[in-house]
Amino acid sequence: MFRHVVMFIWADDVDDDHIAAAGHALDTLPAKIDTIRSYVHGRDAGLGPTNANYVLVADFDDVDGFATYRDHPDHVAVVRQYFAKHTAQRMAVQHHVD
Numbered sequence: 001m002f003r004h005v006v007m008f009i010w011a012d013d014v015d016d017d018h019i020a021a022a023g024h025a026l027d028t029l030p031a032k033i034d035t036i037r038s039y040v041h042g043r044d045a046g047l048g049p050t051n052a053n054y055v056l057v058a059d060f061d062d063v064d065g066f067a068t069y070r071d072h073p074d075h076v077a078v079v080r081q082y083f084a085k086h087t088a089q090r091m092a093v094q095h096h097v098d
Helices: 016-032 063-071 073-084
Strands: 002-010 036-043 054-060 087-096
Touching: 002 063, 016 036, 016 054, 016 073, 036 063, 054 063, 063 073, 073 087
Parallel strands: none
Antiparallel strands: 002 054, 002 087, 036 054
16 A cells, blocks of 8 residues: 655635635545545644644555556646645655555
8 A cells, every 4th residue: 555645734815615625626536536545634623733734645556556646637637726826835745554
């Protein structure tokens, strides 16, 4: 298994409607990209003052499955529309899961 974890801090001008729309757009991706095995995302619970405010965790069979997702036109469109210009910070990590 290969896991992709990405955390975001939204830009100051991002409102709840945008965050909800981003979540709905992410929800469409597993039906469109067949390499996704598990896909969860959501807002931070607010338990730490230095936490990011949104996270996505996606699992794939292997690195190639992740690359298919990363480069898939539907994923790229969601990133461009809802995240690229709407986040102040983004951090990601990919790792193998035993």
